[in-house]
Amino acid sequence: MTYRTSVGRRYPGGAHADAEGVNFAVYGRDATAVELLLYERADSTAPFQVVPLDPEINRTYFTWHVYVHDLRPGAHYTWRLNGPDDTAVSGHRFNANKELVDPWARAVTTAVWSRARARDPSERSHHSIRGVVAPCEPYDWEGDRPLNHALEDSVIYELHVGGFTRHPSSGVRHPGTFAGLLEKIPYLQALGVTDVELLPVMAFDEQDVPPAAAARGLRNFWGYSTHSFWSPHPGYCISPQHGTHVREFRDMVKAMHRAGIGVILDVVVNHTAEGGSDGPTINFKGLGNATFYHLDATDRSRYRDYTGCGNTVNCNHPIVVSFLCGCLEYWVRELHVDGFRFDLASVLARGEDGTALAAPPMVWALELSEPLTNTRLIAEAWDAGGLYQVGAFPGVRWAEWNGRYRDLMRRFARGDPGLVGEVATRIAGSSDLYEPNGELPVNSVNFVTCHDGFTLWDLVSYNEKHNEANGDENRDGSNDNVSWNGGIEGDTDDPAILALRRRRAKNFLAVLLLSQGVPMLLAGDEVLRTQHGNNNAYCQDNETSWFDWRLVEKHAGMLRFVRALIGLRRRHRSLRRRRFLTGRPARGASVPDIAWHGERLGEPPWHDGNARVLAFTLAGASDEEAPLHVMLNMSDAPVAMGLPDPAYGRWALVLDTALDPPNDAAPAGAPLGIVRDRYELQARSVAVLEGFGGEAGGPLTGGERAAVLVPPSALAQFGLHAPPPRRKTVQSQGACHYRRPGNPLFYNGTGSVTSAHERRARDGGGVAAVPLGLREGVVDLLERIRVRDQLLEGPARLVAHQEVERLGDHPRVVHDHADDLLGAPHELRRLQLDLG
Structure with missing residues (x-):
């Protein structure tokens, strides 16, 4: 079937379906010929229709456009552009052999994609990434909006969508997908985090790995290789071939918001999946290479690489500013995300000649964007070209990954001396970095681990990286880990070293959550997840990187510790100040x-x-x-x-x-x-x-x-024992009833004590049977039961003086009889005090 076409419109970019057909629009300022290729399916071997665009009628300014009547959502498409190829002089890389995926596509598929073929300029094939015409039906948000959490109240949790549920132990229906993540929301709620920061979810090239890694069957797992900024990654979708990317992503966001959890995206706008001169042509190279990338001024066939990834996006070119700002506004307006973390954000501050700008247009366009007014903007304020801007990133409301906090706390926790002055400054919110610019403690995102580097357990278990599995002979990844293994490298069964490692891991977490600013945790650190010393697991889509859900039970004590820490922070506004101390x-x-x-x-x-x-x-x-x-x-x-x-x-x-x-x-x-x-x-x-x-x-x-x-x-430490109880204890509907002739006390574990029993406990003495480990109610019980001084003179004697001295001065007695220490399960174990 051949579809009828007409002029179309130049805005908006991408493919947009309506009741009559689909409008297509793409940037191509310097192109001389443009074709739209239409495919029936993701794996079709050839297009069913090629639509040549007439520059006289299908071009307006820099945009080529066409309307295809009666075409329905679910169709797949690519672009093919021709034009100047005088690369060394003009920087153009037009190539009529190459099919290009639409950078504005709301959904893409990689069913037939071959990075190797895309790297060969002479290869003419249909093995490209393809755009998918997304469904145009309305989505029922059920009143949802971005949550707009106050930064000072935030606890950010950095996780990988695929890795969080890919492990067989996750037990989810659709492992490694947005839908799979949705099933783990109760875990995130119980942990107490307020926001998830998702590693890249904009469509990226999983084939973008070095040859040695590819030869091992490895692929790009982290996702810092974006090619389609407007599309959720197809690998995280259940049915990408049907263009359901947007709906599946929205379902996840809506469920997160319903649980009170914000969604922050890690965005990679500093470079793309196209790499350097020897990299593939995917889209930007073939649409406007000289517009979208920083090129060498003397030889424009060469890319300036401030990212370590082969190319650098020319973020402050007006076309690029419009493209990226519009893209991020779309993710907020249409997909309801709560914020963005910008990878190597200092690239956003580089002008078209590569120098750092005092007022970069890209940064201020995002800062002043009305749709982004309440959106969190977080900068990784450095790049691979030597520009380090922690404490000096342009803009006002940008928060920053505080790399100085991470490095210092690692040195301090390792035991390096003489650091306490700067440690105090970092704990108090890094006023030396932010106060001179009129900024606040919440401009500092504090962390000690993230996806890039050792996990927390590896930080206390390894002195050196162990990246041999990446295929680069352990040359990749940082050598400066500021870590300490406690005496043995890696795995050990030495109980003393394991105890020391657990203590040091808790130290890191405690200082982090007791610091002013915004704490960020790495997913899995709360259950001591290990990558076995791999500090650059970007290509390990396997158990090295996956969250092993069996650790939740294995390290339940650590998980409980982290939950309690987050709870302590939540209860104390003094740990979450907006102003400097x-x-x-x-x-x-x-x-x-x-x-x-x-x-x-x-x-x-x-x-x-x-x-x-x-x-x-x-x-x-x-x-x-x-x-x-x-x-x-x-x-x-x-x-x-x-x-x-x-x-x-x-x-x-x-x-x-x-x-x-x-x-x-x-x-x-x-x-x-x-x-x-x-x-x-x-x-x-x-x-x-x-x-x-x-x-x-x-x-x-x-x-x-x-x-x-x-x-x-x-109990055992101080010679106390907990034999089975001699008195009757009744459990009913979560309540704890302890009865003693003449002096009953009822405590239901939720903070209420009956008035009669409260009076008896207060005025006539009694037995305080206090369940340990209950999250609620104990404080209320202690407030209600007041022990008058004269009652301390009763017939009880001191049996654990050392323990009582450590615990405090009132009361200094425990019951004379060991059998009054009830031998229930530990969560209901009680210390009985006979007060008279």
């Missing part, structure tokens, strides 16, 4: 917003070249918020840390990376214990205390004498 009292407060310490209170070791210990006290951001006291010891010896004076109230231990799970991090409202005077901070560990009482307020009411919570792991 000053070291002075905030308006209406009597204590400074932050106070720094060393081993001794009030004596920060700024000028000690050997210091590896740092502490700080963070005031609550409001009268209702408890203060925090954070202690960091990266030395090889324990340190007795002094604690702030009573102006801050008393202190409850809520986190200690030296403790084993589940006692390394407390869930909300269930502190690990009460601390007074000093705290023994173990070697290479981080501990956090939360204040209560005093003028700062807090989770416990001032003046009470609260029951002590002894962690289950401490």
Whole structure:
């Protein structure tokens, strides 16, 4: 069948279907002849119709256009352009042998794509990437909009769409797809992250790997090889041959938003999949090579390479600014994404001659775009050409991957001395980088690991990279990992080294989530995912890179720790400030917003070249918020840390990376214990205390004498045992009933105590049976049950003095009888206090 054609219109670019047919439009300023090739299917061996465009009627300014009547969505198409080929002089690379995929295509397919054939200028074949005419039916967003989370409230989680569910253990229906990711949303919700940052999802070339990697059957896994910026990657779709890319992506975004999770895209606009002079012709080379790329001024057949990938996009050319800005506005307006992270973003600041611009048009077009007003813009503020702009990236509202934070925290956690001054600056939001420009702590995206480099577990397990599997004789990837293996390279069964590695991994996570700015986690770090020392797994679409869901159970303790850390950050506005800390009292407060310490209170070791210990006290951001006291010891010896004076109230231990799970991090409202005077901070560990009482307020009411919570792991350590209970314990609908003749107490695990039993506990003594490990309600119970001083004189005796001293000063008693320590499963284990 031959379809009738007419003039068409020049806008918008790409293929757009309506009830009568499809309009096609493509850029080709210097082309002299243009053809549209139509295919029935993704794997058709030849076009069923070739439509030549008449430059007299099918061209307006720089755009070629044609309307094909009665053509329906699902048709596949390519372009073929001819024109000048005086590459060395003009930079043009028109080649009538090459079929080009439409850069504006909303959907593409790679069923017959051959990168090798596209590299051969003389090869004339139909083995190109093809555009797909996307369906034009309306999509029911059900009221969805981008979430527009406040940056200061964000916890970003960097993940790979394919790798997150490709492993057989994922158990999803469609592994490695947008639909598969949708099935894992409950996991993300439980973890507590607010946004996912997806590695590239714009259509990329999976065949873009070096010959040695290709010979091993490897392919481009990460996706930093984009060719079609307007199309979701077909490899992440269930039915790409039908052009359902947009619908499948929208389904994922809508489900994420329904769960309260924002979607940030990692976009690669600094280079394309076409590589250098010996790379394939996919689209931009054949449409407008001299427009879209930086070319050498003396020999325009050569590309300027500021990216390490063979070419550099000429981002500040007016045509390119329009193309990219319109593209990103489309992803926000039509696909509802919440933000973008720009790979090698300093390329966006380079002018057409390659020099850095003070006010680059591309950066400011995005900054000032009305559709992007509430969209997050995050820059990887450097490139491979030596331009490093962390703290100096153009624009105002751009956040930045803080590479200086990553590098410094790795050195500090490794135990390098004399860094505490800069460590304090980074923890406090990197004011030296951002405050002089009028920017805020939220301009700093803090991280210690990302897709590029070691995973967290590998960071504490390897001194050297091990990239032999990539096929480049271990030459690829960075040699500067700033890592430490703890004494043995790689896998080991040495329990001491494994314990040290787990502690150091928790240290990294704790400091990250206790820092001002925006924290970013790498997917899998929360369950200690390893790449076995490969720090450049860009081509490993296999178990090296995939998220192994069996680790969720294997490392449940670490997962619980991360969840508790995120919960702590969420509860404390003081960890999420929009303004820089000053070291002075905030308006209406009597204590400074932050106070720094060393081993001794009030004596920060700024000028000690050997210091590896740092502490700080963070005031609550409001009268209702408890203060925090954070202690960091990266030395090889324990340190007795002094604690702030009573102006801050008393202190409850809520986190200690030296403790084993589940006692390394407390869930909300269930502190690990009460601390007074000093705290023994173990070697290479981080501990956090939360204040209560005093003028700062807090989770416990001032003046009470609260029951002590002894962690289950401490029972045996202090000679306490937990035999089976002698009294009856009844479980009903999640409630915990503990009955004792004359003094019953009912506690349902959700924060309510019946008034009668509350009165008995308060006025007549009683038994406080406190379930450990419950996320809710414990704090309410402790607030309600107040133990008067005279009740401490009852017939109980001290059996665990050392433990009580560590936990705090009230009460200093536990029951005389070991059988009163109920032997239930650990999540319901209780310490009974007989108060009279």
